[in-house]
Amino acid sequence: MVYINAEFIECNKVHMLGMFSMTGGCDEKSEKPFRYFFKIDTLKRQGIKYEQTLIPGIGFKIEKGGWYQNIAFFPCPLTVFYTQIEEIKQTTIGTYIDGTYHRDIFLAKLKIYNKDFLDWKIVEYKSNRNDYFPFPLLINFVNNFIAAHSDFNKLDFDNLFSEFDKPGWNNVSLEDLISKLKISFYSDSQSRPGKDNHFWTSAVVTNIETNRYFKNQIEGFFKTKYKSGNWNGDAFESTIESDYAWAASHSREYFDSPGLEQRIKLELGIYLAKEFEKAEFLFSKFSTSGETLENIKSAVPK
Incomplete structure (x- = not known):
């Protein structure tokens, strides 16, 4: 099972190149007029934590959207510079043992734009990670690459996605x-x-x-x-x-x-x-x- 501390994951600094990040929870006292969030719908309360309820073969419904003046959450597109997050979800595969599926798959469908926004392509990222929070590192790298080199065709997405799940993928000594x-x-x-x-x-x-x-x-x-x-x-x-x-x-x-x-x-x-x-x-x-x-x-x- 994967745990987070609230129903919402806030998306921070979406308009700052290379600075995108995510934090668990929702600060209801924030003075920001508008904020971006991922909303995880399949949750059940367990003590002081939320436990994401796994639906075999389906996973979690993760909705992207915004929160306007702390009044209400509503669905809306989420674009971080040259990367638009089309879909994000977590599903489960594996053997059902003692009521638990023991392997989680994180999936993201991304629309990547060239620097001039005149062309785009859809790429799909699949990960065996059991949490979302390294995901912004991937988005930031793709955006920085496009900012430096203009053309998404120059980026080897298969190689990047394969290496990204390995510890130290961006370490250079x-x-x-x-x-x-x-x-x-x-x-x-x-x-x-x-x-x-x-x-x-x-x-x-x-x-x-x-x-x-x-x-x-x-x-x-x-x-x-x-x-x-x-x-x-x-x-x-x-x-x-x-x-x-x-x-x-x-x-x-x-x-x-x-x-x-x-x-x-x-x-x-x-x-x-x-x-x-x-x-x-x-x-x-x-x-x-x-x-x-x-x-x-x-x-x-x-």
Whole structure:
């Protein structure tokens, strides 16, 4: 069974981008002239709490609407920026044991608009969560994505909905992203008859998170700090030292340098602490192509 502390769930800050939230209960002394609510109709009183009464195969009737000047609740549309909540309900499936259905399914039908409101699509979100209150996080993410990228077709809803039910779906750790990088070093040279030969050291970065925004950040760091670099598949190579000397040239040679690797990772961490934006990383993670989109500021210096 799922418990809430009142018959109504209030919808807060529906007109503030990325700030939508829900709270259980209804403050009858509120001075707000109009408020949005979800009303859960199938309730029965149990002590000081309300217990939502499960109807096998049907679930709860959840009605969206408003409350005008604390006089009465009435049905009305509920739109949070670019997301209109068409339908929201909780139903039950599973085995009937001791009078209780032991699995609840949260369902929401959403109409998603483009930033110009000229086009829209219907998406359906289904969750095994047994409460409603993480739901605003999903709405806020979708709205922020549309605000940044204009077009709902650039958002991979299937991937987002699948990941949203997992703990830590929106956690991003720069420490983890940096620590898992592997940096290999190579010394190389070029013979120049009649001149000092050219010697340089290359750093090859592998095991990079497959996120286009983060890969742009890696490229931006090396091209800012070392003024060079290019991609070779999923690896990024940059010349980190260069010199000329009257000495014999040699072929490309690998060498191990934990100290140099640690120094570069530290420099990268300082760079990302200033340049990295968690929201852009997540936008890239859940975009349809996995690429950073056209209005993300490029991390690569021009």
